[in-house]
Amino acid sequence: MPIHELSIDLETYSDIDISKCGAYKYAESENFEILLFGVSVDNAPVQVYDLTAGDEIPEEILAALSDENVTKWAFNASFERICLSNWLKKHRPEYFKTYNQPGDPVQNYLDPASWKCSMIWSAYMGLPLSLEGVGAVLKLQDQKMKEGKDLIKYFCCPCKPTKANGGRTRNLPEHAPDKWKTFKAYNKRDVEVELAIKQRLSKFPIPESVWAEYHLDQEINDRGIMLDMDVVKNAIAFDEKSKTALMISMQNLTNLENPNSVVQMKQWLSENGVEAESLGKKDVAALLKDTDGDIAEALKLRLQLAKSSVKKYQAMQNAVCKDGRAHGMFQFYGANRSGRWAGRLIQLQNLPQNHMSDLAEARELVRTGDYDTLDLLYDDIPDTLSQLIRTAFIAKPGYKFIVSDYSAIEARVLAHLAGEKWRSKVFAEGKDIYCASASQMFGVPVEKHGINGHLRQKGKIAELALGYGGSVGALKSMGALEMGLSEEELQPLVDSWRASNPMITAFWWDVDNAVKTTIKQRTQTEVRGIQFFYKSGMLFIKLPSGRLLSYVKPRIGENRFGGESVTYEGVGSTKKWERIESYGPKFVENIVQAVSRDLLCYAMQNLSDQQICGHVHDELIIECPENTTIENISSLMSKTPDWMPDILIRGDGYETKFYKKD
Secondary structure (H helix, E strand, C coil): CCCCCEEEEEECCCCCCHHHHHHHHHHCCCEEEEEEEEECCCCCCCCCEEECCCCCCCCCCCCCCCCCCEEEEEEHHHHHHHHHHHHHHHCCCCHCCCCCCCCCCCHCCEEEEEEEEHHHHHHHHCCCHHHCCCCHHHHCCCCCCCCCHHHHHHHHCCCCCEEEEECCCCCCCCHHHHHHHHHHHHHHHHHHHHHHHHHHHHCCCCHHHHHHHHHHHHHHHHEEECCCCHHHHHHHHHHHHHEEEEEHEEEEEHHCCCCCCCHHHHHHHHHCCCCCCCCCCCHHHHHHCCCCHHHHHHHHHHHHCCCCCCCCCHHHHEEECCCCCCCCCCEEEEEECCCCEEECCCHHHCCCCCCCCCHHHHHHHHHCCCCHHHHHHHHHHHHHHHHHHHHEECCCCCCCEEEEECCCCHHHCCCCCCCCHHHHHHHCCCCCCHHHHHHHHCCCCCCCCCCHHHHHHHHHHHHHCCCCCCCCCEEEECCCCCCCCCCCHHHHHHHHHHHCCCHHHHHHHHHHHHHHHHHCCCCEECCCEEEEEEEEEEEEEECCCEEEEEEEEEEEEEEECCEEEECCCCCCCCCCEEEECHHHHHHHHHHHHHHHHHHHHHHHHHHCCCCCEEEEEEEEEEECCCCCHHHHHHHHHCCCCCCCCCCCEEEEEEEEEECCCC
């Protein structure tokens, strides 16, 4: 009988710390091995093959691993696929079958096209990203075994040599036969839980278009992105050197034993007539404005010490694989409220920006290890190293990066969905939305660096803070007061932004009303082409692309003001599964971010024959031959999908040998 489907779970050993270095580096270690191979063939009872005891995985299962007609399932399937890629190449190369893309780093891995992931399915349904979490929320009869964590630590990671364990650095099955027996049961149970999740979610299939996006995501992770390890190693060394120098300067200035100590520093400031409640970065920056002389100098030094950017460089050092590239930096569906990616390992999503005009020169000094010249030319080494983090990502020899992004993508999507015509006109004419917004709010012409140019900043802060129902608090958290706006100006700013965007304001509350009606009456509603419906204890929002956003067990509750609010279950700000409160503008934010994500995915599909090696919410990093043109990439980025043909999006790009913010 031909095999149609495998459900797989592996237990493995490696001397590499997967939490710091990621699955790709973990699996390429010389000491990596598969211990247990749990599998269900076509939903039959689970078999566990104990490779440490000499069990052999049947040939038909090995052949199925790279047979494109057999669907392979696992929870967090990328782990199984990466591990099996390395294991097959080493032990059974005749069964290793990769992409048809010679010369591309993806060639080291099994083609993901026939792999599916029940973790992604769970995330699509608004469920947690852990097997244990999903099992608990779905109240499955078989739950993931609690002993698993301890057993994984015992058998899958190196151990400390002690007298009691005879000085060994690894625990083998013979060292604890009872634990090993439990571990095999644990491996079997994981496959059973994974099968139960698929069974439970079978009423809500993921669209094939989302699986196609997942396969492209796996390809991007397999390709990875090259790191300039000279920049990385020297930046770490420079940071250490600079920290030591700053510390000595600080000690000389304050005579403190440890100027990094908050208690000692507060005491010193107090003795010098400055009372400081806190020494956080913002507080120190505020104190600086009112001080001078030695006190100002000490505060400046403290800010520089706090700026240490070495963590990102260390993350690069941890993640870099044998091919000089960092792999596995993107978690598909990591943000399950919108379906956007989450960053992993180096976290491309939150790198510091660069504003230096002589970025390439500073980078070269770090790359060549010239600390003295860097120290001479730049008075703030921590800040310089921080601005250079992006530049550690480089194109491979003979290639370049084209970095292409959407300008103001969320603002464009929000205007389009809400039907705020004046805004769409601004985008159609290629004008500056911040100037146009200020002009609309204050009733006067506003030009960047021109007439009423000072109002642009107010337009910008309003745009960034108020599009999703934000009020005075949102303006403050965006730094309105630091930008020179007064407390008295904030509420009028909110009022004038809402007054000049009546369609957006109406859209928030129309969505609020639609969600509440759907939950109360279990009926389908629609607002400007966005559909809301209720099914099997779930609220679904159907996007223009056809993709669904899912909210688990929605209810109508009461908010802190005594009004009606919507709550649903999800992973909240505490990182735990809990009830989350929401309302119209928040749902609008989810919708806008989800549509923006779908537009980026559409561009990624159009550019899938290019070598995409990284992406952030509105930006693609493409590693391409020298003859590739920006115009070609930008025109493909600017194409609109059939499901939203008249959205005004524009792809802009630049080329570079190293990554940066242009």
